[in-house]
Amino acid sequence: MKYKGYLIDLDGTMYKGKESIPDAPGFIQRLREKNIPFLFLTNNSTKTPETAAKNLQENFGIPALPEEVYTSSLATADYLKSLNNGNKVLIIGEKGLKQALADRGFVEEDKNPDYVVLGLDQEVNYEKFKAATLAIHNGAQYIATNKDTNLPTEHGLVPGAGSLAALLTAATRIEPTFVGKPETIIMEEALKLINLPAEEVLMVGDNYETDIMAGINSGVDTLLVYTGFTKPEDLEKVEVQPTHIVDSLGEWII
Incomplete structure (x- = not known):
């Protein structure tokens, strides 16, 4: 075919x-x-389409355009937009996720968000998890970019977004909606x-x-x-x- x-x-x-x-x-x-x-x-929720396309071009000889890259962050932002349940988000994540949500009109709000959105975040701390846990207990909808528990690196398998999501699930007893x-x-x-x-x-x-x-x-x-x-x-x-x-x-x- x-x-x-x-x-x-x-x-x-x-x-x-x-x-x-x-x-x-x-x-x-x-x-x-x-x-x-x-x-x-x-x-991968951490990279923007521009960064991913540049990586393909410069490091692997693959001519790629940013508009040809669709990340779990973009899919998450598009999915939230379709839900139309508010625009305030508490984000655990890196630049790729934050930019995707901002570009779709979402604003960061840690105190009383409509959504808690989680992706891989290599600098997340206890305070952020605490705020996310309280927000979910207070009714914020819990969304995660993907359920990959581990990422392969030159050092071996390290925690992925799914492992961070499991922490919040343990703290709230609520499973997220996974997107990726x-x-x-x-x-x-x-x-x-x-x-x-x-x-x-x-x-x-x-x-x-x-x-x-x-x-x-x-x-x-x-x-x-x-x-x-x-x-x-x-x-x-x-x-x-x-x-x-x-x-x-x-x-x-x-």
Whole structure:
């Protein structure tokens, strides 16, 4: 089947940490040559689209535009806008999340917010968690950008946004609404942006638990590439297989 649009993961698919993936630039070039629209879809809530695009261009030779990057922060801001339940937010998060929310008209308010919005925050402190806990107890809606419990780094696996969310859940006994992959919210927002129905789009990624499950949960076909997180033996344990599997993106015929 020839797909009319692509949603493409970043880390593990376009690059791996600070390492290049040789077939990634050519894959994007082939999409451009055929005028097939695509979005880079990432759970990383800390980076702005401008920073993510610059990283792709300068470090990995992938010509990317900021408007082609859709982060869990942007999806969170778009989702909150659609709820239309106020514009005051208590934010646990970094620049990518704060800018996405500000650009959609939300204002930061720690005392009596409409929402508590949590993403990865490497400088969060006890006082911030205390304020967020009290706000949720007082009725603020609890939203988290993604449920990734760990992030791979050169030092090993470190806490991700999902681990921070678990702290607030323990303190409030309230589960957040998660937005990022594998949830359907980020996929629904991305499909609106790319302006194509689910059945005409392919989700490309290296992680079965996030990228591929996002597609499965949303009725979007999937392409798993073995350049990152998921290995062939991992698929022996899952019931629903990816629609397509390749060792490298160079094998995929667009």
